Amino acid sequence: xxxxxxxQLIAAKGGQLSSExxxxxxxxxxxxxxxxxxxxxxxxxxxxxLDPDAVKRIFAAxxxxxxxxxxxxxxxxxxxxxxxxxxxxxxxxxxxxxWPGPLTLxxxxxxxxxxxxxxxxPTVGIRMPCHPIALQILxxxxxxxxxxxxxxxxxxxPVVAQDVYEDLAxxxxxxxxxxPTGIGVESTxxxxxxxxxxxxxxxxxTVEQLRQFAEVQVDPGAVAETPVQGPVLSPGMKYRxxxxxxxxxxxxxxxxxxxxxxxxxxxxxxxxRGQRVGVMASVETCQRLREVxxxxxxxxxxxxxxxxxxxxxxxxxxIYRCLRRFDHLAVDSIVMEGTTTGGIxxxxxxxxxxxxxxxxxxx
Ligand code: TXA
Ligand code: MG
Numbered sequence: 001x002x003x004x005x006x007x008q009l010i011a012a013k014g015g016q017l018s019s020e021x022x023x024x025x026x027x028x029x030x031x032x033x034x035x036x037x038x039x040x041x042x043x044x045x046x047x048x049x050l051d052p053d054a055v056k057r058i059f060a061a062x063x064x065x066x067x068x069x070x071x072x073x074x075x076x077x078x079x080x081x082x083x084x085x086x087x088x089x090x091x092x093x094x095x096x097x098x099w100p101g102p103l104t105l106x107x108x109x110x111x112x113x114x115x116x117x118x119x120x121x122p123t124v125g126i127r128m129p130c131h132p133i134a135l136q137i138l139x140x141x142x143x144x145x146x147x148x149x150x151x152x153x154x155x156x157x158p159v160v161a162q163d164v165y166e167d168l169a170x171x172x173x174x175x176x177x178x179x180p181t182g183i184g185v186e187s188t189x190x191x192x193x194x195x196x197x198x199x200x201x202x203x204x205x206t207v208e209q210l211r212q213f214a215e216v217q218v219d220p221g222a223v224a225e226t227p228v229q230g231p232v233l234s235p236g237m238k239y240r241x242x243x244x245x246x247x248x249x250x251x252x253x254x255x256x257x258x259x260x261x262x263x264x265x266x267x268x269x270x271x272x273r274g275q276r277v278g279v280m281a282s283v284e285t286c287q288r289l290r291e292v293x294x295x296x297x298x299x300x301x302x303x304x305x306x307x308x309x310x311x312x313x314x315x316x317x318x319i320y321r322c323l324r325r326f327d328h329l330a331v332d333s334i335v336m337e338g339t340t341t342g343g344i345x346x347x348x349x350x351x352x353x354x355x356x357x358x359x360x361x362x363x
Contacts, residue, residue, distance in 0.1 A: 005171060036164045045058055
């Protein structure tokens with residue numbers, strides 16, 4: 001058996017690393033060690049993107065399939081030049097407008113970027129995160145840092161340092177605790193082809209925001225309602241992701257009342273079968289459930305409130321926390337309330353559909 005690594009927790013007080021802690025983290029990265037750190041989306045598991053041995057350890061720590069490429073994080077746009085062979089005008093415009101921020105650009109990789117970082121693809125995903133601690137680390141180290149979400153492969157992405165600890169303690173050297181991340185779903189991954197922006201993974205930057213700059217095509221895999229088959233542009237799309245341990249069903253529809261009604265019906269059906277039911281739904285639907293369920297049933301329902309029905313940003317910030325919580329609650333099944341799919345709702349739908357294993361009820 002491999003020896004366990006001592007995982008060190010470093011708390012960033014006041015939203016910044018102290019200069020000693022920053023130096024420690026930079027030395028660790030330069031020495032090929034693994035450092036988890038907060039970004040504005042989710043926590044990332046970082047290593048020097050140009051060090052193939054360090055990057056290999058990311059895949060091992062997460063149990064990540066080797067063909068799923070990593071995103072390289074940078075602190076300044078000029079760092080793109082050493083990582084790519086071409087930076088088109090449109091790609092550059094997007095970088096200038098949305099960075100630092102939750103947008104990942106897929107660009108033709110320079111031979112400098114090790115194949116392991118790219119999952120063997122000829123392209124590399126790059127982003128500049130908008131988080132003071134991430135930017136501190138990236139700019140002080142001067143390194144491009146490969147960082148997938150800091151979860152075990154297949155688990156919901158971590159939005160607090162405790163989630164990272166739960167999955168990766170004993171497998172990585174450092175976890176920087178910077179409190180909860182803000183956005184709660186990952187970056188939008190885009191491929192720029194000529195004059196068209198192709199969204200491979202919906203995320204923190206919305207399709208509506210991108211449309212101000214060019215025509216936007218959303219890859220079918222990004223909005224799939226069934227598992228993705230065959231070759232895909234973004235390897236991450238073909239793996240089952242964000243999966244809670246209990247089987248889940250997702251209720252989707254444009255009319256909030258109809259969705260609420262269906263959620264309640266499915267919960268009652270499951271309770272009647274003697275199940276312990278997890279519910280992930282809006283404040284409004286949870287309130288309604290408390291009103292309509294029989295008092296004898298309430299102890300068998302675990303209600304996870306996301307946010308108010310029309311507060312999509314608030315819901316996005318909470319979905320992974322709720323999904324993880326279910327794994328600690330010994331529920332037999334999970335009923336999830338979907339949202340509308342405009343704005344960040346598209347990213348929410350993409351994550352929840354996968355979490356439900358594409359078990360979707362449409363009303
Ligand atoms: O917000 C985020 O993007 C977070 C934080 C830590 O930055 N990172 C993240 O990384 O979500 P990860 O590895 O969990 O997801 C990266 C996604 C995967 O679906 C992967 O397949 C895709 O981006 N990807 C990365 N490089 C790619 C490439 N060269 N071509 C196509 N897809 C790529
Ligand atoms: Mg991930």
